[in-house]
Amino acid sequence: MFTTRPELTGTHGMVASTHWLASATGMAVLENGGNAFDAAVAAGFVLQVAEPHLNGPGGQVPGIFVTAHDRTPRVLAGQGPAPAAATIEHVTGLGLDLVPGSGLLAATVPAAWDAWLLLLRDHGTKSLREVLGYAIGYARNGVPLVSRVGHTVRTVQELFTEHWPTSAALWLTDGKPPATGQLHRNPALAGTWERLLAEAEAVSGREAQIDAARRAWSQGFVAEAIEAFCRKAFRDASGRDHAGLLTAQDLASWSASYEDALITDLGDWSLVKCGGWTQGPTLAQQALLLNGFRDELSYVDGIPSARTVHLAVEATKLAFADREAWYGDTDVPLDVLLSAEYTDARRALIGDEASGELRPGAAAGEPKLPAILDSLRGATSGDGATGEPTVGPQGQVRGDTVHLDVVDAAGNLISLTPSGGWLQSSPTIPELGFCLDSRAQMFWLEPGLPNSLAPGKRPRITLSPSMALRDGEPVLAFGTPGGDQQDQWQLCFWLAHTLGGLNLQEAIDSPAWHTTAFPSSFYPRSWNPREVVAESRLGRATLAELTERGHQVVDAGEWALGRLSAVSRSGGILRAAANARGMQGYAVGR
Template sequence: MVDTVFTSRPELAGTHGMVATTHWLASSTGMAVLEDGGNAFDAAVAAGFVLQVAEPHLNGPAGQVPAIFVKADDRTPKVLCGQGTSPAAATPAHFRDLGLDLIPGTGLLSATVPGAWDAWLLLLRDHGTKSLRDVLKYAISYAWKGVPVIGRITDTIDAVSGLFVHHWPTSAQLWLPDGEPPTPGSLHRNRALARTWQRLLGQAEIHAGREAQLDAARRAWSQGFVAEAIDEFSRRAFRDDSGRDHAGLLTGDDLASWEATYEDAVITDFGEWSLVKCGAWTQGPVLAQQLRLLEGFRDRLRYVDGRPDAETVHLATECAKLAFADREAYYGDTDVDLGTLLSWEYAERRRALVGEEASAELRPGGPNPRLPTVLEYTRGGQSGTGALGEPTVDPVGRTRGDTVHIDVVDAEGNMISATPSGGWLQSSPTIPELGFCLDSRAQMFWLEEGLPNSLAPRKRPRITLSPSMALRHGEPTIAFGTPGGDQQDQWQLCFWLAHTVGGLNLQESIDAPAWHTTAFPSSFYPRAWQPKELVVESRMGEDTIRELTERGHDVVDAGPWALGRLSAVSRDAVTGILRAAANPRGMQGYAVGR
């Protein structure tokens, strides 16, 4: 490693435990749980609940949480599926009858079954050690006493204040105290949410025993007062992205019929390293596809002074286009042939399509690729600000939201990577008696039938949420991830290349200049895409940016520190040394540990 590599912070090292998240309050909470004798799973659950209060514009109680974890006494990674399904009444025909060809990105029509509560409690019951009160008390305290407001919360509420005032009055009551967004640095309280959690705790603690209490709390959500309030509220009509008012489809029966599950992880070998991802009901395997394609270009990938050269960025971008084209053609909550898509033989055929110039076509491979016909209408369209690369509030006030991330490792070797999202304060109207709103994840379905990701009743949407784990010589070594919608598995590629090719440590790899392409359909309404757009951080360097432009990329300079909110933790299986790092972009993410 050369001396000129820039790093914003030190890579943390210790032996007791490490927590890295997208907000300092969650990281500190997770560490407090570890200091109190909890394990990595206890810490992740507590941090996850705090993020619902500290970053409500990025995730909420009715959101989702996919996670990858490994236990100290069983080194086989597993997946926690906390993504709920579509309502039983959600059919393409229903939306056609409403005159819609896309599912709106906001409002009640796009709600799926909330998955985060059940998933966190399932993980805590089976692999944690603490009681529900032990891990939930931090979030309850912040909701009741107030959480310090960060500027992005204020900006988000301000952007949608007109929608709240004129169409979502229950959201205005919560998020516009005295008719104005809360100011940065002020305390914002959500006592309705605190009371909801306290009521769930009360219904749990009438039972004896930790596991019985956790199961009772899960039932109180999915079959009790929470489900009843959601069912009743969903019958009301509210404005959404279509410009019209629509009632929701989610019912109490939908909540009662679903619960979180565990699944086998997708593990792809790359020599000494193996990548661990969730299945193709997420976009996760697309990172493995990118790496498989790049294997054939290994001798052409270079980092100089901690920065990738133009050829590295070009090759990674062209491989990303091919991998994400396959995502569009094949991924969904169905039987996906990952054996073929992740094979060396398939990658070798696909790799031949990578040229020296930027491509402009969406080119899936395989024998029978099928793309949604609506893509012809979204090609080249504007979907917010391309330079952001994240689902967020766009200049005209359309609301998407974003995501948070958690990585934890403890001294025993328990490790978890989780990417909670959904139920953003701007995703749908607040349910006043609960203090939170529903998610809008169903917008990721296509209404055209016959596609892997076509809408169907009680089906999971193909989500962008994509936690990661890396094995080295078969041993769980790194947990990492980032918010960022479609860009999650591109910014994680930047991290992976910086670490495994550039030889940078965790913090240096996070700090290294990042990039992504928008040359494939967005997973978020209105599903636009820019065929040759390449978004880069200016720290890439003028010469690199010039060469990328000469290669035909439509380069967008996002500024010096704009792309990704990565965090990571690691464990050396030989020495037991734990390490952690977090993203300086946005000045919210922090790693803590000792």
């Protein structure tokens, strides 16, 4: 099996992320005596500066973790809800049939700050200043930008210039987007963080300071600035100007929390995911479906057979059809969806030819899909061919996210998928130095669906960190950016590692694929029932066989899909790997 890099091994600590600066920051914290949680929080804030087109302070961060003392996986629930004024009637009354993919109307309560600080308070050891100082330094003194930042800004340059002047002031220099490697400074963001620190350090004690910083955000100057800004109207993906709905009270009435993780038994292995308010359970559904085909799944020199890819794609279609019918921030029937009886019945639908229908199962009565789906069918995916963000001229974005995994010698293990608050999602709030998210675009505007818009409800998000147990012991944390593709590219990794026998780096480097045979979670919600996007390293014969089976194959190129990273701990040995595609992700450790 060809691999781009070695799988890292060591005994002290491992950090793997989508940007080398974040990984290096996390490792610096570990070297300075911090634990995996300290390292993750420090790295997470650096990602907001280093990959601003993929996440930001106004975004969200779900995670899965275990501690050295409690080996039961827990979920960090870092997704904010819709504002109290966000009703279907309000949005449809504006003449809209979808929540726009950009602008203030699509904003949910910013969750990242509170989630990161909750994690630091309860499981870290460092002070807020010690972990936030790295990001403040990069925001104040500058960070060299990767090429995708300039590309993203170029795409929305006209929008910034004509409609979002505060974003133009931050991201355009003499009217031009930043060049690759250009040192970019965000003094307003650095000032926001420094003011939060100052308010925190007005009280004594590590935990009290962290809680004071949380209040300064949700009940202080940040919340006040967000409410004032949301009263203004700005252009969004609908092509019209709309004001936002967030208020200071929305921020004050919400805080991050912990939840039980979803653990699915797969034999020697168990998958750990967030609940049905994310798309995470689809990975468990896919794995369960494919368990019934284990004798037909095969890898040769790290490359899956055409039969393996076909079966995986068809399993994906069934799992994601169930996502559309049953998942949301509601009572999701996961006990049925993941049951042996239901899985067996669904598996029987997988044939030798590509299916062309969206086929959810009757997990809790008859499934109900949005009536608008037929009108969205048949468009090309747009974002799937490269695995990189697709940004429309009005700022609508698909799949913009980062990922981070950390493990330390004591056994603390965490997987996190921060996202939202992208520089192109909504106008920059000038006094804060960041913008809001657009995650509410994932809601449907039809009443009675699991993912229908409602005040105080979380959108059913694509963000999907992962953990795995081996013989009941937490040993592996992994994940990837990629919107709807996250739990498909993770399936590619999972099969390559657990079935193909590849190590972490080899499994990440193994050829990947995905399908767009279900509605996109991102505006304008298009889908193509038979499309399969695949890396050409699967081989001409495999791509030809998939075509013969009725799949509409899009050759994405040799190295195009996924931005996976992973860390593991077994027998006292720590391991890590990160994706070489895009030349950003790195693992570090010793």
